Amino acid sequence: MIKIKVPATSANLGVGFDCLGLAVSLYSYASFTENSEKLTITGCDPKYQNTDNLIYQAFVKGCQALEQDVPNVKITIENQIPISRGLGSSAFCVVAGLMGANAWFGNTLNKEQLLDLATQIEGHPDNVSPAIYGQLGASFIDHQDVQTVHFQVHPSLHFVALIPDYQVSTEQARSILPKEMSYQTAIYQIGHAVALTKAFELGDLELIKTAIIDKMHEPFRSKLIPDYPLAKKIVEENSGILYISGSGSTLMAITNDNHTADNIIADIKKDFPAWEAHHLTVDNQGATVV
């Protein structure tokens, strides 16, 4: 049996729309075993238990890249990453499927090749890069070639994923964005994004607080999350910093204090008892064969 472990990923980090992504300590697993039938899938909603399943689609793409026939396979999913909540559940599927195929046929694809394939499936590299490499990743696509660099996040930083009991569709969250942006806003975003990566390395919470403020997507997307204003108020009253994780609905709080992270969770639970909340650290390893 081949078992792949993939971390959840939090894309954008405010000003890094479609470029920045962070791997965090929440994990899903996919196992691949020989099967008498073409395909069996367990561990997910019956609507995903067919050949359209994203893990299987990525497994097939991996086999094709390796120029191998697609074997009969049983895929067993152990899922902790909530679906369509902005924590990279689709990146988990894509990376697990590709790495499953790669391990099945002797691990001949390297991480750069896996990242190129994963980005072709996912459409943007911000989640799949940290899902493969761990840490904080900054990525861009140069023709078909994905370039990615990694930043070691300062260990003093704590991340709290506040996960609403409702989904936000990535498709809708992309479709509501304006088609154009001014030079002034582009300059604002570039300066802030570069400074933000340094602030994460340094663990400089004051710099993170200003550098993370986005003008490109959060002002529009926050309207898709009805509880955004109250959640932001609760986090800021606890001296935390809030951004929309991926395309939402998860709101990620950042603090440099263990106790504050726990207080944020306790206060959020008072107003939103149905929400899930996880106190997370940065995953520095990325996806692994376990």
Ligand SMILES: Nc1ncnc2c1ncn2[C@@H]1O[C@H](COP(=O)(O)OP(=O)(O)OP(=O)(O)O)[C@@H](O)[C@H]1O
């Ligand atoms: N455990 C799972 N089993 C089967 N399919 C899954 C699973 N997790 C994710 N998926 C697939 O991924 C899709 C969700 O992708 P989507 O991009 O909407 O959300 P996300 O990746 O969680 O959010 P974001 O990209 O903002 O972090 C689902 O519709 C499904 O096709």
Ligand SMILES: N[C@@H](CCO)C(=O)O
């Ligand atoms: N960068 C993507 C992440 C979600 O897949 C977005 O914000 O739409």
